[in-house]
Amino acid sequence: MPPNPFRLVLDTNILVRAFINLGSDSGRILQACEKRMFVPLLSQPVLREYRLILGDPVLCSRYPQLDRPEVAVSLERLTYVGDVYRRARERFNFPRDPNDSHLIELAIVGRATHLISTDDDLLSLTSGSDDAARRLRQRLPNLKVTTPHDFFNRHRDELDLD
Amino acid sequence: MTTANAGISIKGLGKRKVAAVMERAKRLGMTPQRYLKHLVEEDLAVSERAKSTSFKKLLGPGESADESEIDRLVRDAKKRHHRRGSPKG
Numbered sequence: 001m002p003p004n005p006f007r008l009v010l011d012t013n014i015l016v017r018a019f020i021n022l023g024s025d026s027g028r029i030l031q032a033c034e035k036r037m038f039v040p041l042l043s044q045p046v047l048r049e050y051r052l053i054l055g056d057p058v059l060c061s062r063y064p065q066l067d068r069p070e071v072a073v074s075l076e077r078l079t080y081v082g083d084v085y086r087r088a089r090e091r092f093n094f095p096r097d098p099n100d101s102h103l104i105e106l107a108i109v110g111r112a113t114h115l116i117s118t119d120d121d122l123l124s125l126t127s128g129s130d131d132a133a134r135r136l137r138q139r140l141p142n143l144k145v146t147t148p149h150d151f152f153n154r155h156r157d158e159l160d161l162d
Numbered sequence: 163m164t165t166a167n168a169g170i171s172i173k174g175l176g177k178r179k180v181a182a183v184m185e186r187a188k189r190l191g192m193t194p195q196r197y198l199k200h201l202v203e204e205d206l207a208v209s210e211r212a213k214s215t216s217f218k219k220l221l222g223p224g225e226s227a228d229e230s231e232i233d234r235l236v237r238d239a240k241k242r243h244h245r246r247g248s249p250k251g
């Protein structure tokens with residue numbers, strides 16, 4: 001394991017992308033987590049959302065591979081690979097998308113280095129000038145919010161992710 | 163709250179769920195205690211498998227997918243679930 005591995009918060013769609021295709025950028029990031037190159041951060045609200053979305057009937061009917069017992073086992077495996085925060089001790093008001101505030105709260109509690117997402121509201125947080133963006137920069141000045149593609153391409157060589 | 167019914171007592175489990183446990187146990191031909199033991203053992207087996215099996219073995223290589231479609235489906239699913247109740251716990 002690198003001396004100070006990146007600490008990642010994975011947005012739910014990133015986990016779903018990874019579970020559907022381990023060969024995708026998101027899947028490779030997940031496999032690198034398994035090799036302890038990165039530490040995925042987890043909290044009860046985030047795990048609950050992962051569980052709910054991975055079991056969503058519409059998503060499962062489109063991607064039946066998600067409707068297998070191995071998916072639940074994989075989610076359980078994530079708790080062995082990552083750092084789990086049982087209680088979210090932080091609150092973060094994120095008016096643009098309150099449904100994603102639990103991801104930011106986890107990033108703060110777990111001192112995340114990266115939040116991996118494709119959501120524009122989240123991606124604009126580290127460069128935005130609104131109140132939420134300023135408050136987040138104050139609390140986590142080094143946090144990077146990035147897409148899986150950009151994260152993978154930036155770190156694939158140094159971490160031998162292939 | 164502790165619910166007790168025919169020998170099972172589980173803190174925080176409401177009457178309806180206890181009744182469902184009894185019904186499920188009966189359907190499987192088990193006593194409620196045996197059924198609960200079975201659930202615990204099953205869960206521990208999942209945990210053991212999770213500890214020792216790689217993502218690759220569990221999920222297989224997968225197949226390329228339309229990631230923007232996945233994002234859209236996840237976004238819609240999130241909206242549906244958040245309408246039903248907050249994920250905060």
